Amino acid sequence: MKKTFKYKKLIIVTSIACILGAGVSFVLVPKKEYKGVDIKDIDFYSTPWGEENPYFPGELKTADGKMGNPKAIPSSSECVKCHKKEFEEWVPSLHSISGRDLIYENSIEVNVNLKKRHHGRELSRFCDSCHNPIEVAMGKNNPITSVEPSDVQTEGLACIFCHTATHADAEKGNGAITFDLNKAYDNLSGSAILASPKDHARAFGSAKTNKLLKSAEFCGACHNERYYPPVTPSTKVLHAQSTYDEWKSSWYAKNDVTCQDCHMNYEPIKFIEALNKDIVKKPEKYSHNFWGGNHVLQDTSLKETLLYLRGGVLPGVNVKEYFKLIDKQKPITENFLRAAAQVEIISYKIINNTLEVKVKVSNVGAGHNLPTGVVDQKHMWLELKITDKDGKVIYDNGATDRDKDVVIWAERFVDKKGKIIMDHMTFKTADIIMTRPTIKPRSSQTITYNVPLNGNVQLKNLAKLETKLWYKIAYEELIVKTLHKNIPIPSFLMAEDTQEVNR
């Protein structure tokens, strides 16, 4: 027993030494403490609509009611080491550049200047609540900027925005998301996180957050947008974007097909094809590609111009990698757009001295209306082209979106004087009118053309009827206004149909 006793001594001495060592390290190593910033501590922060709502007119909120701490909140480039796949999916998406896209940024400046004597800069919190929420939460949207810059402020919908969200209100829209921004930092670093990720889960992966991320309501908090004073001089609430509402009343919502199921699907086209056969097989894993409709900001053939339009390269990626990743995203984006719509020439006949052509335009693959979003810029139009037996075009309506009487799906912003605003001057929009109702999910519209049969157009000469459904992400007026350049915006062919004329 003598030796056992000796061991006891050894154990006691070792244990005491070890406890002392741990105690010393707890005393000597400084504590990591990150806290949210009190609104009073941000110099010159302007709250014209009350301190209790520092991000108004945006509906954004932080869980602790404090402003974000630029010293603590990590850039998405810090996530890349372990979440490379997710990072590389997110990089080419529009979510990564929602705040830095040059047209958007300049559009903000133009709108701010419109109201520079009426809290224009503070009003930009409305736009940035969805486009650049971290910047808003840190207090950057202020007439006098006193917040120090950090990478994450340039990353639009950075990883930490979604991965700290705790609540979303889609009915309210306008960025009605509460996010626990000030918990978004790791207490451990590098390899230690991988050995013990409990604190990482506290910061970024709570069960509450993960559940919310899978819901359509989460997307709806930004993809429902309402205009009202002080943002716009309107006398009523203007429904500028109702993508969530459109989904909510659709077959998709009734069958639990959410935004994520299509827009975050690794194989979105296959998924849409299955839906068309009424097969709903939800994906097991979701991608971070956020497939959408902006094919121009993924067009690498634009080379340096694309880099310029996307606001430069994101932190954590070099130019070569950036283009490679965008190149991967582009074909799926294009197929995604094509999967949404179908056109069909359903009939043609002569009535009196008129050729009547009926074209059916169907929304076959989108869980929201076509087009959707803020469609004062994004728009869709139909072309009908008639060719004679010599191959000569004898009728063409809709070759461009500027054609007279073109069939177009868009909304028109109107100012107080009733003048149409084509350059997205949100802050002077008094009303919104639709050119025609947008096409609901799983429904179609029949467009009737009445082509007068005289002069060039004679039935006996007709050979071919062609119809094309075109899509464009913006009007040239927006580019002129924001970039001071007259750059033509490419049109995208979503769907087409051809019929030979039988005489």
Place this chain on the structure above:
Amino acid sequence: MKYFAQTTLTTTAILAISGFVYYLLAPYNWGAGEYIMHFHLWLGVGFALYFIFKIIKHIKKNNIKIQNKIFKKVAYILLAIFSITLISGFLHFIPYISYFFSPIYYKFETYDFISMIHLGSSILLIGLFFFHILLMPSKDNK
């Protein structure tokens, strides 16, 4: 084999204390907690290598001498618990070391499960270790 018992006992004590300190106190000072975790992991790996190398000799040497059936049973259970503790500890070390090459990690639920096993088996191990020493035949001790 001279210092096997001493080395095993002291290292186990250090590992147990550093592990419990990290588990229970790290949120009070994550910076210190992180140092303790690095220490715990590297010491754990070093000790595992030493233990694997020495334990075979230890068993071979003492298996014939020991007549006490209870002691033998406890010793083998102790060995099994030791293995579980070392394996579950190693499962924490794999993602840790992978960070320097190509990071791999498990689901949060998997981490929770492994941590629970590691914690449970180490508590059991401490108890059994004391039992092992107390039951140690005096002849063998000499």
